[in-house]
Amino acid sequence: MYRSSQNNRQTQVIAATQPNERLRRMFAVQVLVFLLIVAQATVAFARSAPDSFADLVDQVSPSVVNITTQTKVATPVGPQGIVPDGSPFQDLFRDFNNRRGTPRNSSALGSGFVISADGYIVTNNHVIEDADEITVEFFDGTERVATLIGRDKNVDIALLKVETENDLDYVAFGDSDVARVGDWVMAMGNPLGQGFSVSVGIISARNRELSGAYDDFIQTDAAINRGNSGGPLFNMQGDVIGVNTAILSPNGGSIGIGFSMASKVVGPVVDQLKEYGEVRRGWLGVNIGNVTDDIAEALGMDTPTGAIIRDVFDGPAKDAGLQSMDVIVKFDGQTVKDSGELVRLVGAAPVGKSVETVVLRDGDETVINVVLGQRPDPDAMAQNNAEPEPAETSTILGMELSAIDQAMREQFNLPAEVEGLIIMSVDPDSNAAEKGLAPGDIVTDAAQKPVRSVADFEAQVDATKEAGRQSLLLLVRRDSQPRFVVLPIDN
Numbered sequence: 001m002y003r004s005s006q007n008n009r010q011t012q013v014i015a016a017t018q019p020n021e022r023l024r025r026m027f028a029v030q031v032l033v034f035l036l037i038v039a040q041a042t043v044a045f046a047r048s049a050p051d052s053f054a055d056l057v058d059q060v061s062p063s064v065v066n067i068t069t070q071t072k073v074a075t076p077v078g079p080q081g082i083v084p085d086g087s088p089f090q091d092l093f094r095d096f097n098n099r100r101g102t103p104r105n106s107s108a109l110g111s112g113f114v115i116s117a118d119g120y121i122v123t124n125n126h127v128i129e130d131a132d133e134i135t136v137e138f139f140d141g142t143e144r145v146a147t148l149i150g151r152d153k154n155v156d157i158a159l160l161k162v163e164t165e166n167d168l169d170y171v172a173f174g175d176s177d178v179a180r181v182g183d184w185v186m187a188m189g190n191p192l193g194q195g196f197s198v199s200v201g202i203i204s205a206r207n208r209e210l211s212g213a214y215d216d217f218i219q220t221d222a223a224i225n226r227g228n229s230g231g232p233l234f235n236m237q238g239d240v241i242g243v244n245t246a247i248l249s250p251n252g253g254s255i256g257i258g259f260s261m262a263s264k265v266v267g268p269v270v271d272q273l274k275e276y277g278e279v280r281r282g283w284l285g286v287n288i289g290n291v292t293d294d295i296a297e298a299l300g301m302d303t304p305t306g307a308i309i310r311d312v313f314d315g316p317a318k319d320a321g322l323q324s325m326d327v328i329v330k331f332d333g334q335t336v337k338d339s340g341e342l343v344r345l346v347g348a349a350p351v352g353k354s355v356e357t358v359v360l361r362d363g364d365e366t367v368i369n370v371v372l373g374q375r376p377d378p379d380a381m382a383q384n385n386a387e388p389e390p391a392e393t394s395t396i397l398g399m400e401l402s403a404i405d406q407a408m409r410e411q412f413n414l415p416a417e418v419e420g421l422i423i424m425s426v427d428p429d430s431n432a433a434e435k436g437l438a439p440g441d442i443v444t445d446a447a448q449k450p451v452r453s454v455a456d457f458e459a460q461v462d463a464t465k466e467a468g469r470q471s472l473l474l475l476v477r478r479d480s481q482p483r484f485v486v487l488p489i490d491n
Contacts, residue, residue, distance in 0.1 A: 050236070053186060057198055059238050062139045062169035066190040067110045067123055067146075067160075067230060069131035111189030111231030112136065112160065113240060115270065117167035119144075121160040122270055123230030124245055125151045128158050136162055139196060150273035154214050156245055157266055158230075159273040171232065173270075174239025176218065176262040179203055187222040187244055187258070189231025199223035201256070208259060210246060213343045217259040218242045224258030233260040242266075268348055282349035282372035284322075285315025287482065288339045291327060294486035298464075298473035299448065300363055305329065307339040310475060310482040320370040322359065325448035325475055329365065330358035346372070361448060363467075394454040396461065397472070397487050398430020399423050399437060403453050412440050420444035420477070421451055435485050437476065444482075445475035464489060 050056075110127030114120070121136060128134050134146040146160040179185075186200045201222030208217035220233065224244050233242035242260025249255050272279045288307040296304035306329040312318050322328075328336050332355045336342045349355060351374045359366050393402040401421040402408065408422055409415075423441045426433045443451060446460040464472050474485045 050184075053198070053200055056186060056234065056236065056238055057188075060171055060188065060232075060234055061196065063114045063171040064139065064188045064196065064232060065112045065114065065121060066137040066195065067112050067127055068135045068137065069108045069110075069128055070133040070135075071108070071131050109190055109193045109227045110229045111227065111244070113188075113232040114168050114170040115172070115240075116170050119162040119164045119168055120149070120274060121146060121162065122243065122266070123158050123160060124243065125153055125156045125158040127230045128160070134160060136160065138168075150277040150279075152269050152273065152279045154279070155261055155265055155269055157243065157261070157269050157273070159270055171234075171238065171240050173263040173267045174235055174237065174241045176241040176264045179206070179218065179235060179241050181206055184236055185218075185220055185222055185241070186234045186236075187220070187224055187228060187231060187260075188234070189224075189228035189244060191223070191225035191227045193227055204257070209340060210259065213340070214265060214347050215340075216262045216265045216344060217245070218262050220258050220260060221256040222258060223254040223256075224260075225254050226252065228258075239263075265344070265348075280351050281347040281375050282351055282353065282355075283316065283375035284346050284370060284372065285313040285317040286322060287311035287313070288328070288342060289482075289484060290338050292484070292486075294471065295473055295484055298469060298471045298486050299327065299360065300467065300469060301327070301360065305338070306336050306360065307342040308484070310484075316370050316373045320357075320368050322357070322368060322370065323361070323448075324450065325445045325473070327360040327448075328357060329360055331355060332357075347375075393424065394458070395427075396454070396457060397489065398427040398432040399443075400425040401443065401454055401457060404442075414442075415480075418442060418477070418480075419450070419452055421454065421457060431488050435487060437485060438478075440478070442477040443474055444477060447472055461489060 108127065108131070110123055112121045112123035112127070115122055128148060129151075134148065135143055136146045137143050144162040144164070146162045149159040149161050151158040181203050183203050184200065185203055186198060188196065188198050191197050199222045201220050203218055204221050205219035208219050209215040210217060218233065218241065220242075222233070224247050228244045229246075231244045232240040233244055235241050241263045243263075243266050244258065244260045246259045247254060248257040248259070269279055287310040289310055291301070291304045291306050291308050293304050295308060296302075306327040309317075309322060309324050309326045309328065312322055312324055328342055330336060331342060331345045332349060334345055336345070349372055351372055354369050354371050357368050357370050359368060393400060395401070400423065402424050404414065404418065404420065404422050409418075412422060414422075421443045423437060423439055423443065425439055426437055443457070445451060446457055447464050449456070449460050451457045451460065461472060469489075471486045471488050474487060476483055476485050
């Protein structure tokens, strides 16, 4: 009996604990669901418009500044008024003529923002360009004279410095790469000389290019007007993700299309200006172009991607073994989508760095390590110089081609460094004529191979046919300007 009752009691205890275990499990699940809902709501709240931007404005306003410049401009001297002696207008004309040619002050207005407690300030180069005096007005109304530390005209950025006894409020650069189209942003500055002003909007587009080789603009519909130049574009955390630089407008006022240079471009530029007083960009030493659909088909590429090399100058690329018509598809671990992206990647890389560069050559990917140099003046870049093959002539693909000898150089006024095959004539009914090729054009490369003789060209035509391709990619120069031409071939 005792054992039986003990067993019964044990059974009762087990039975009593089972509902409690279920309740605990149910409660845990409910808590987990609740936490997920809260997390999703938090994310949704973070990405939605806040009830007010006032807290963010209070947070960053002390770091935003107005910038005023003074520049002495000489009044142009033109024809002087002449009046008869004794005329009642004689004194008036004398004063007017005396003022002509006298320097006068010209002022300009812009914006900027403090990036360090010791007084470094970022603005646009065009705001302070040619200024004789730069004055910075802070949010509390105090003014200080600023010194120019350095500038970069390529991305329109300048770095200023003011002397201060006390630490200044400042803001930091954020990661513009994580900003998405549709995210809220806030612009601050000195539009039309009205003083500190705030506007909000969203990111309308990313990776816009306007006119510069290193452009990477964020497009926004936050109101940006004249005077906003150099001011910050904030994300909702108060980080600077762009520098307000330009607007697209038919009347000079905001129509909701403004452009801010992305912080991923500005940040490294500012760091170099602070350290060196100038920007030291990496340099490959190549002239590049985009890979078109025709070029991709001629090279057997699945998609038109990468940057194709037109020229290799004396410098890092030539030293490393890069060649004309190589297609650069990866640079320093980054996939290269087009020539513009390669320019930005190279420019952002430090001088002296050994960079792994992946090129497509003869249908295969080849890894070449290039030690980047510092970009020189364009006039300092020289092309290859070698003796041409003896002259020979042949008609191929509707073109009469000839190797270049001294007689050809004199006839067509060709520089000594030019190499390749010169087009003597073009069949008017040929694909070559349809593609715009003309006598005097120089064919320097075919199918990613240099051609210095007719035999070289014929070999590339044969190799292309054997590979089963329907077209041949040529690198052609006219007046020293390179361009790519894709010619169909008969198999």
